[in-house]
Amino acid sequence: MDSLQELLDWATSQGVKLNGIGPERIPGRGIGVLATRDIQADEIVLDVPTGCLRTLSTVPKARLRRFSETSISVQGILAADLALDTSGRYGPWDAVVPRVEDLTGMPLNWHADLQALLPRHARELLDKQRAKFARDWASATTVFPDLKRDVDAYRHAWLLVNSRTFYYLNAALKRRRGVTKDDHLTLQPIADLFNHGDEDGCHVAFGRDGFAFRATKPYKAGDEVKICYGRHGGDFLLVEYGFVMSPNCWDEVMLDEVVLERFDAENKERLEDAGFLGRYVLDRETVCHRTQVALRLLCCKVGEWMRFVNGNDDGEASQGAVNVLLLELLREYITRVDDESERVRRVEVGEQQQKDILLERWSQTRLLLTIRIASLEQESKT
Numbered sequence: 147m148d149s150l151q152e153l154l155d156w157a158t159s160q161g162v163k164l165n166g167i168g169p170e171r172i173p174g175r176g177i178g179v180l181a182t183r184d185i186q187a188d189e190i191v192l193d194v195p196t197g198c199l200r201t202l203s204t205v206p207k208a209r210l211r212r213f214s215e216t217s218i219s220v221q222g223i224l225a226a227d228l229a230l231d232t233s234g235r236y237g238p239w240d241a242v243v244p245r246v247e248d249l250t251g252m253p254l255n256w257h258a259d260l261q262a263l264l265p266r267h268a269r270e271l272l273d274k275q276r277a278k279f280a281r282d283w284a285s286a287t288t289v290f291p292d293l294k295r296d297v298d299a300y301r302h303a304w305l306l307v308n309s310r311t312f313y314y315l316n317a318a319l320k321r322r323r324g325v326t327k328d329d330h331l332t333l334q335p336i337a338d339l340f341n342h343g344d345e346d347g348c349h350v351a352f353g354r355d356g357f358a359f360r361a362t363k364p365y366k367a368g369d370e371v372k373i374c375y376g377r378h379g380g381d382f383l384l385v386e387y388g389f390v391m392s393p394n395c396w397d398e399v400m401l402d403e404v405v406l407e408r409f410d411a412e413n414k415e416r417l418e419d420a421g422f423l424g425r426y427v428l429d430r431e432t433v434c435h436r437t438q439v440a441l442r443l444l445c446c447k448v449g450e451w452m453r454f455v456n457g458n459d460d461g462e463a464s465q466g467a468v469n470v471l472l473l474e475l476l477r478e479y480i481t482r483v484d485d486e487s488e489r490v491r492r493v494e495v496g497e498q499q500q501k502d503i504l505l506e507r508w509s510q511t512r513l514l515l516t517i518r519i520a521s522l523e524q525e526s527k528t
């Protein structure tokens with residue numbers, strides 16, 4: 147029998163209820179969820195009862211106890227549980243989750259030379275992820291030294307948890323010391339097959355009985371039903387989920403690398419003191435207020451800048467100069483994007499699929515820069 151059918155039979159026997167949807171293999175997106183008939187907005191398309199969830203509570207007590215003196219995250223524990231589980235209890239579910247080779251898009255699995263060619267913001271996200279993984283790996287292997295035999299298997303399990311969990315809170319988690327929102331994690335069968343869309347196509351609600359997924363718009367039979375993993379830009383989607391998608395209405399580009407270079411130590415200190423050092427964002431519409439503040443420091447006297455920072459000056463007088471500087475910086479960034487893309491094409495390490503993903507990310511970045519440059523050029527003419 148097909149592994150998807152086996153998963154469906156198993157999940158249904160566990161109390162999962164599908165209504166007008168079914169999993170299908172979708173080229174380029176692994177498995178996804180399709181409407182099997184026309185669906186009306188507001189219909190509940192999936193119910194996953196609490197008893198089916200795979201959480202801290204389903205980790206065997208003896209295994210869980212061994213982590214009690216470590217600083218491992220819940221993600222790290224669930225990954226260890228996945229890597230160590232030989233019970234067969236989740237057999238049909240385990241059979242359809244992506245294999246090691248299916249997660250080549252995840253930058254954590256890339257060669258360091260290819261990782262170094264990620265946009266700066268993606269590299270920063272990856273550094274944080276790598277540090278978190280290293281902490282969990284250290285704890286997991288202290289408690290279960292056997293895991294050391296196969297770091298790839300643990301990393302794979304860890305990335306599965308990273309990209310397939312839902313937020314969830316229960317009494318056991320509430321009681322656990324030092325638990326943060328990042329730890330409220332659960333794996334759930336079938337629901338983990340929904341791919342991501344930038345608009346909320348299916349609303350996820352958690353109640354006492356479990357998770358319910360409600361269509362937020364009508365679907366035609368054969369349409370893909372997606373959920374929104376969050377309002378994530380492309381760098382985040384790439385590092386945390388291992389894919390790029392266009393269009394993405396939440397995409398954004400961090401301008402720090404071109405903006406910060408323009409400041410000497412004194413101005414950096416001014417920005418730091420005012421709480422405006424770094425995190426300069428360009429989205430599909432415009433640059434953020436932080437960027438406006440930072441660039442203004444280079445375009446007007448300090449007193450005028452302070453008045454703008456404090457909200458006592460609307461910035462109108464310096465807007466023209468700020469726009470000219472911004473245009474220059476965005477053009478400079480485009481040159482860097484082209485240089486980096488060329489490096490990606492030439493790099494001799496990594497798989498072609500990884501390079502294609504990375505090139506696509508640079509091309510998305512270029513598009514956002516180009517859109518803003520065009521509108522600034524237009525504004526300067528009027």
Ligand SMILES: C[S@@+](CC[C@H](N)C(=O)[O-])C[C@H]1O[C@@H](n2cnc3c(N)ncnc32)[C@H](O)[C@@H]1O
Nearest residue numbers: 175176177309310338339340341342387389391
């Ligand atoms: C929760 S799983 C969704 C099911 C997954 N496609 C599968 O085959 O099991 C999340 C993963 O699906 C893939 N994915 C989700 N949304 C996607 C999209 N819009 N385009 C491409 N891949 C996507 C990514 O590999 C991501 O890490």
